Amino acid sequence: MPARRSGAGRGGCFTLHWRRYLSAVKGIVHFASGLCVASFVPGVVEQAAQGGLLIALGGACAMLPDTLDFRFAKFIERRDADIIPDRAYPNPQALAEALAHQFALVQPKQPRVVQLHPLRLGVVNWVTYAVRFDSARGEVVVTMNGVEGRAHVGTLDYRYDGALEVIELGGPSLRLSRGTRGYCVEFLPWHRQWSHSLVLAAALGLALAMALGSLAGWVGGLGYAVHVLEDQLGYLGSNLFWPFTRRRFDGLRLLHASDAIPNTVTVWVSLMLLLLNLDRAQEMPLIASGPFLGFAVLAPVALLIAIYARRKWRRYVASLEVERNRDVLAESEDAVS
Template sequence: MKGISHFLAGVAAATFVPGVVESAAQGSYLIVLGGFFGLLPDTLDFKFARYFEHHINIDPDPANLDPQIIANAVAVEIDRAAETQRAVRVQLHNIPLGPNRWRQYRIRFDAERNEVVITIGPIVNAALAPLDESGQRVARAKTKAKIDYTYDGEMTADIWNGPSFAFVPKAHGVEVQFLPWHRAWSHSFTLAALLGLITGVLFGSLQAGLVAFLGMSAHVVEDQLGYLGSNLFWPITKGRSAGARLLHSGDAIPNFLAVWTALALILFNLDRFSAPVQNRDPLLTPWVYLGTTLIMPALILIGVYAWERRKDHVRREVAQQADIVAELKETEV
């Protein structure tokens, strides 16, 4: 889901920890930790983990731009994964040509023919406007191994980093996974518990530890609602689990609902827990408030979302890859 959804979910989770809102009403900033830990899993992935994974670099040469070379290089790594029975990670790089010029190219895995398809696209500027349409070519490279690829779209490399993949040997072929470094160890309840413990010790406060744990766990739970889950109990579990398939993480309505729900809960908790500190009664009548600001909008939005998705019969694996592509887009702003 979007960063703001995770961040606010973390703050909302913090408001449920006994004593946190009361102390916030008296000047404590402990509650801010909820937001910090709410966004921490993606921060760890996109600002740290991605730079420390070991991968094979495929860096197209702008002076000798042959799509066949790129396609062959990718195919070789898929076959290597099959032969060695070990996962191979590959980073494709973009092709900068000048201060404001990039050669766009696209990659697609043709699972039916076991081919890697590379399409050299136009030269684009930073606004992705095509500057030169010439030189566009397509090349295919066949793999010996069977490709298990579930995403039906192409991945494009232009002004941003190219995509990274893990080629994971499985019984039925080599599975192509997007962004293998994302939603792994950083998105686990075990790390949340560990960081909660460390935070609690550092702050000398059980509340701080709970805020950290709940903030981070809220992120993991939110991501779990989509098609692709996380490695929930790393290092006990080894891979990313399947999600609950209730939503697509990049869709607008679930993100709105998450933001709105978090804000409504924060306000509700601030009212009822700050009231004694302010020597007043709570101003919000629970059933009226929760009914009108939480339940009713949730029912409407869920209804609209379900209506929008009624013809959405995408294969689970395809939706999982689409979810992770959507998360990558989130960090490109």
């Protein structure tokens, strides 16, 4: 099976640039939110107007949870197995069976962590694939270059949304365990655990207050907490009360971390509110709050939310059609057999 070439041609270049844009937006969304929430702390914008940098502490602390995860937690994760395509014959069926075998090795109270890898064949040549879990049929499904491989696992408890893309440079890890509702599949088990805790946010705020004063404590603690609460809007959720809890709480499933429109909306709203708060700190504000909130904040947000909701609805309808076609195909295969 031929490898998928990444970054080649117009389509590949567009995909590469789009991923870079998404990464850039994801990188600044929490920073912008941290600056925004810091501007609501009494006294912070007045200090910023005099050249103080305390407001930047809110943005820095808002980026801290993911920094802890992607710079530390990711690299200390213990992995039990690695799934990688065969170099001689990359086969989605073989990958599906290899992943299903890892489920069979799971013992009660002994979960397994499995790392999914792409296969690098050259400088820009990669074998990439997607993995999804068909809970209705209890199957692992691997798709590679439009070809599916399936392997039966059993009852699945999978709460993340959509297929998992194993793309260039790396793929996700999965934590497989046995639960009351069958095999439990946790996406990125090292992510949003101890680092994404409101208790840790409070502890950080207390430490900053003791070291730099109460104003710094409020700014740092709120900046850290707003990151945790924003992430809770997605599918993965966070371990909100570590060290008193050990597992992530389910997210509200409203959006994905990589969704460009919600991230753009968050950055825009944060910067507009920050601008408004900075202006209001002046002796003679230049911005009329009412019209500014209406035209610069509410109107663009309403438009982008409408576009996003329409896109989500179209994807939902398309997914229903795909499932219907799969059911028809399965019934046809059963009738033939």
